Amino acid sequence: MSRLARALRRSRPRFWLYLAGPALVGVAYAADGVGDLLSLPVLALVAYFLVPANVYLYGVNDVYDAKADAENPKKSEREVRYRGERGVVALVALSGLLGLALAAWLPGAAPWILGFLVLGWAYSAPPRLKTKPPLDSLSNGLYVLPGVAAYAAVAGSLPPLLAVLGGWVWTMAMHTFSAIPDVEPDRRAGLRTTATVLGARRALAYCGACWLLAAGAFALLDPRAGLLFALYPALALALDLRGVDLSRAYWWFPALNTAVGAVFTCAGLWGVLRG
Numbered sequence: 001m002s003r004l005a006r007a008l009r010r011s012r013p014r015f016w017l018y019l020a021g022p023a024l025v026g027v028a029y030a031a032d033g034v035g036d037l038l039s040l041p042v043l044a045l046v047a048y049f050l051v052p053a054n055v056y057l058y059g060v061n062d063v064y065d066a067k068a069d070a071e072n073p074k075k076s077e078r079e080v081r082y083r084g085e086r087g088v089v090a091l092v093a094l095s096g097l098l099g100l101a102l103a104a105w106l107p108g109a110a111p112w113i114l115g116f117l118v119l120g121w122a123y124s125a126p127p128r129l130k131t132k133p134p135l136d137s138l139s140n141g142l143y144v145l146p147g148v149a150a151y152a153a154v155a156g157s158l159p160p161l162l163a164v165l166g167g168w169v170w171t172m173a174m175h176t177f178s179a180i181p182d183v184e185p186d187r188r189a190g191l192r193t194t195a196t197v198l199g200a201r202r203a204l205a206y207c208g209a210c211w212l213l214a215a216g217a218f219a220l221l222d223p224r225a226g227l228l229f230a231l232y233p234a235l236a237l238a239l240d241l242r243g244v245d246l247s248r249a250y251w252w253f254p255a256l257n258t259a260v261g262a263v264f265t266c267a268g269l270w271g272v273l274r275g
Helices: 005-012 017-030 040-050 054-064 086-105 111-124 133-145 145-155 162-186 194-199 201-220 223-229 231-242 245-274
Strands: none
Touching: 005 054, 005 086, 005 194, 017 040, 017 086, 017 145, 017 162, 017 194, 017 223, 040 054, 040 145, 054 086, 054 111, 086 111, 111 145, 133 145, 133 162, 133 194, 162 201, 162 231, 162 245, 194 201, 201 223, 201 231, 223 231, 223 245, 231 245
């Protein structure tokens, strides 16, 4: 595999929209007109959170999780195992520097870009929040920060607090759900996470509760948004009742999240066009 192909695969292309999607949502709900959607700051933010931010986030994770990943079959099948390549470290550093440059250029969005960089580092690198439950779950609100940054860059103000809270709790659930397939490899490697502490079934219940809280927060902003996000606690309940293999169900979520995110974003864009 070429170096470029390995670098792109390491950045988890299936999950690129987990960072770029919130940025698109932030733009859609902050824009006053079509011109805002195509402004240079918007294009730069979406481009950064589409690829370089993912290279940074997952690159740091792979470097500091090399020992645990040696036991994880997922790294051989769907992802790339870090084997000490120096180019990976250089690429991660470059991606981080691009984020700093973006923060310097867009002071209104800077605190949220910097927050993403700090939490993205602290999650996997020392102090390794990912090994300190429940901070591993709580810190994954970092996935909301691209949306806050984009909203602040366009609107010059912060998004509604309920939207940030709903998104933050949603990401906490998504993080723990994504860790459920890694429970056994993480336990063998001696890693403590919210999922390893709770065990698979109780971790799924935790995810359902967080998703329910997120749906409630969005419902207070708009009942239609609450109904959309209610899909997640309903799905968590269905997975438990039917005894579905969560290692298999985990790979359904990129498509589900993309579809839900597209509906949510299009609703915001419709408001811009109608306005």
